[in-house]
Amino acid sequence: MDYSNRSNIPNQNSVIAGRRINIPFRCDCLNNEFLGHVFPYQVNTSDTYSLVASNYSDLTTVDMLRRFNRYPDNNIPNDVNVSVVVNCSCGDSAVSEDYGLFVTYPLRQEDNLTYVASTSNVSEGVIRRYNPGLDAKFSAGRGIIYIPGRVNSQCNKGCDLALASFYVWRGLNLTFISQMFSTTIPEIVSYSNKDNIPNQDSVIAGTRINIPFRCDCLDEVKVLGHKFPYKVKLGDTYGLIASNYSDLTNAEWLMKFNRYPETGIPNDVSLDVVVNCSCGDRAVSEYYGLFITYPVRAEDNLTSVALAANVSEDVIRRYNPGVDSKLDIGNGIIYIPGRGTSVSSLLITFSRPHLWDYTGYVVVAVV
Structure with missing residues (x-):
């Protein structure tokens, strides 16, 4: 569950059909030929290699099963173990050194490049560079592609300062906002555009202010973020709380860090509101050390944000x-x-693991 979309797994006894979940595994060098992992599978009555491949949601193929097992396709003994090989990737420094965590993604008929890039949070260009022959696979609606993630997707330490860009909705004041983020009004004012804060008792609705906070490495998920305590009010839902925080968090993240169901959050309990953050990426640049977590809104575009x-x-x-x-x-x-030089405490020391030290990941289409 730690690596999957929580909304696809309501509890540990169920998973929603027609969705994908992530399965972590070690990416090995098999026979000094290619990268993959061997999973043992106990054969059931009437199993064929085609059926086994289908059971694994096409993460493997009939040809791969034949290659790694000695039984003929039409006569696999019952109850024996066969080797199911799933391919994987640890990256390609000739393409980029910025990525080291990869998803083995079996294509389906409904997939297209725009959809896969959007849901994976990587650009179409990056996916193309790691997957020669990509268009033919999408046209056929079948085959394996590899989707990259940043090598620093799992943190080992945080940084002293990050900023959250908070969109001020109507009716808010700085006292309420400072309580939401466990900080002080002077701290907020010192990092925000003074034009948006006429005085310390008011703030202009429809503008953004910056909230300073410490960017921690959260042990539960090994990502950068900070937990803010929030006291539940009558009628609160995870969606409403995320909206209160101007989408600096989301309902899925709230469900991951809190034990209450979406439809049954008790009144007056405290929840952990997790806001993600960044301490930089040395592979991109060493010149930046202070980062703003910026929730995108419908009116935003790259030019205006820049x-x-x-x-x-x-x-x-x-x-x-x-x-x-x-x-x-x-x-x-x-x-x-x-x-990073704008504040003396922002001089950050980075550590970057070797590309080949990462565990591989697969995505399974649950049917």
Whole structure:
């Protein structure tokens, strides 16, 4: 469950049909020939290699099953174990050194490149570069592609300061906002555009203010973020709480970090509201160390965001694979960098694991 979309797994006894879940596994070098992992499968009556491949949602193929097993396709003994090989990737430094975690993704008829890129939060161009012959596979609606993720997707430490770009909705004041984020009004004012805060008792609705917070490495999921305590009010749902935080978090993230069901959150309990953050990526640039967690809205576009943040569009793209898809739909989180030298505490030391040290991941289409 740690690697899958929580909404696809209501509880540990059920999973929603027609959805995909992520299965973690080790990516090995098999026979010094190619990357993959061997899973043991106990044969059932009437099993064929084709049926076994289908049971694994086409993460393997009949040809691969024949290659790694000695039984003929039409006469596999009952109750024996066969080897099911799933291919994987650990990256390609000739393409990019920025990615080290890969998803083995079996295509289905309904898939297209735009959809896969959007749901995977990477650009179409990056997926193309890692998958020669991609268009033919999409046209056929079958075959395996590899979807990359950043090598620093699992953190080992955080940083002292990050900022959250909070969109001020009507009726809010700084006292309420400071309580939501466990900070002080002077701290918020010091990192925000003073034009949006006429005085410390008011803030202009429809503008953004910056909330300073510590960016931690969260042990439960090994990603960068910070937990803010939130006291539940009557009628609150995870969706409503995410909206209260101006979409700096989402319902899925709230469900992951709290034990209450969406439809039965007790009144007056405290929840953990997790806001993700960034401490930078040395593979992109060493010049930036302060990052703003920026929830995209429908009116945003790359040019307006870059101008407002005083950074180039290219820099934002490099730190945010899949940024175009998020801006197109007006939803999602992007990270906007600022110079690390602007505050003395922002000089960050990075550590970067070797590309080949990562565990592989697969995506299974649950049917």
